[in-house]
Amino acid sequence: MFEIRLHGRGGQGVVTAAELLSVAAFDEGKHAQAFPSFGSERMGAPVASFCRISDGEIRLREPIMEPDALIVQDPTLLHSIDVFSGLKPGGYLLINSTRGFRELGIADFADGFPPGHARCVGASEIALRHVGRPLPNAALLGGFAAVSGVLALDSVLKAIREKFAGPVGEANVAAAREAYDAARAA
Amino acid sequence: MLKQIEGSQGIAEAVALCRPQVVCAYPITPQTHIVEGVGAMVRAGTLTNCEFINVESEFAALSVAIGSSAVGARTYTATASQGLLFMAEAVYNAAGLGLPIVMTLGNRAIGAPINIWNDHSDSMALKDSGWIQLFAETNQEAADLHIIAFRLAEELSCPVMVCVDGFILTHAYERLDIPSQEQVDAFLPPFVPVQQLDVANPYSIGAMVGPDAFMEVRYLGHQKQMDALEAIPRLSAEFAGVFGREAGGLVRPYRCEDAETIVVALGSVNGTIKDVVDAAREAGAKLGSVTIGAFRPFPLAELCDLLYGAARVVCVEKGLAPGLGGVLASNVRMALRGAPKPVYTVIAGLGGRPITRASLAEVFRRAAQDNLEDVTFLDLNWEVVHAQTRRAGATRESGPIAENLLKALNPGLVRRVAGERRTIDG
Secondary structure (H helix, E strand, O other): OEEEEEEEEEOOOHHHHHHHHHHHHHHOOOEEEEEEOOOOOOEOOEEEEEEEEEOOOOOOOOOOOOOOEEEEOOHHHHHOOOOOOOOOOOOEEEEEOOOOHHHHOOHHHHHOOOOOOEEEEOHHHHHHHHOOOOOOHHHHHHHHHHHHOOOOHHHHHHHHHHHOOHHHHHHHHHHHHHHHHHHHHO | OEEEEEHHHHHHHHHHHOOOOEEEEOOOOOOHHHHHHHHHHHHHOOOOOOEEEEOOOHHHHHHHHHHHHHOOOOEEEEEOHHHHHHOHHHHHHHHHOOOOOEEEEEEOOOOOOOOOOOOOHHHHHOOOOOOEEEEOOOHHHHHHHHHHHHHHHHHHOOOEEEEEEOOOOOOOEEEEEOOOHHHHHHHOOOOOOOOOOOOOOOOOOOOOOOOOOHHHHHHHHHHHHHHHHHHHHHHHHHHHHHHOOOOOOOEEEEOOOOOOEEEEEEOOHHHHHHHHHHHHHHOOOOEEEEEEOEEEOOOHHHHHHHHOOOOEEEEEEOOOEOOOEOHHHHHHHHHOOOOOOOEEEEEOOHHHOOOOHHHHHHHHHHHHOOOOOOEEEOOOOHHHHHHHHHHHHHOOOOOOHHHHHHHHHOOOOOOOOOOOOOOOOO
């Protein structure tokens, strides 16, 4: 079982991102379970969502408390809630930021990860260029495919196209590709 | 066809495959996605011969459902929480009139305090309204139970409530096998009503019944539920034959052979419980579990058979009967009359409190040592409870409980406002 927790703010597509991860895993023949943190989500309020991926049936219904991977859609959350809570040693970390871990003030923490497991990608800026709006969720999923290797980029792109039809889908696909390349190059 | 979809959408697709003729609903979270899904299919023309009726309240939703079912239309609606309470009078009426309405209940807590999250307080509040209550363990089962529910309701002329854990199931994206129209048609024949209001042949239903016959009417309602004890496993077996997978049924044991401690629960928490059972078995503990698929009618005989050999039973329940403890546990004790053994109540997950493997494993371990209170509140924060008890003991004007607890949990977030003592007359 591979468990992913996503943190962001209401309006950033945190719940949709978890859904897309589960669809990408499903397309690869895996079992997946995506669910939101069931808060009364409001624009701008901290929101978490979860995705479990497994080769077999998933029966567990508890929130993900010890994730294998974290996706942080909004770096301002780092100083307001404990987004790193329970992250497993050797896990993966992807933060939406054009700044590095040092500038974010978490250099020591990021140094504790195996090489390539922790990355910052400026997904909002990438999305702004391709989609015209700073919605980082789809782009970050491209970055996540690169960092974790748990899902193939093609599966993620297929899930994005299924969710967003036409030009919006293609723009998000382009953003996800760029974030994928950026995460690999970093 | 396998799909990765939201539970609510899966239920909407299953309902549409049942060819409902009238769907009426008032939006209330978390069931909103279900009726939105059905509404979209009616609008898009993929669900034909179905009238979708927007109503002004939950009371109206079930009242319209009663009317449409009484004229012979296959009728569906959905609700949750306060919505169910608001339609409570109509809930009893639908059962008393013997109308085969199917209603999804996206289980969640009832206020006050306001809480939108999952528990079973709503189902439990209307457990004795005369409706059959089926509980879904997974989203696959939630979808499948609706197909069984229409068949069951129409065979018995009794309304069926399909209880689905709000948010935990309704809002989870999972792999679902959505059956084909041919499969559903093979299982669920067109609705042939036993009573049908007809302007060409007028008669009335729901007449006043006095003391001379009211008890007999109620007895016959009870008899229908007893008949359902036979019908539910039969339809479940037939469903498995057509669709190639299990769904529904009265009870489902899991690793109960030689089990000394057996856990009993309703709904989606059974998935987590099974994971805990597996881990405990690996560690050598003789633990098993039973999923109850039908809460009304209550499978007394089936539970007695399954639980008779165990040394103790633990009921994990998402509902509280204040002043008693657990509703499920008292029902299970009824099943075990004549077989004296501890039946522990574990109240868990109220208002959406996560039910974790770690907490369940610990409470089952204590149960196995018979070191458990009759009624245990899982993961209760005793600190804030004691603080409130002390506050209430110190001053009569101790303030609103909910707000006091939030202040205790978030010091600094809410500034304490010291109010002046006032009485009504001055």
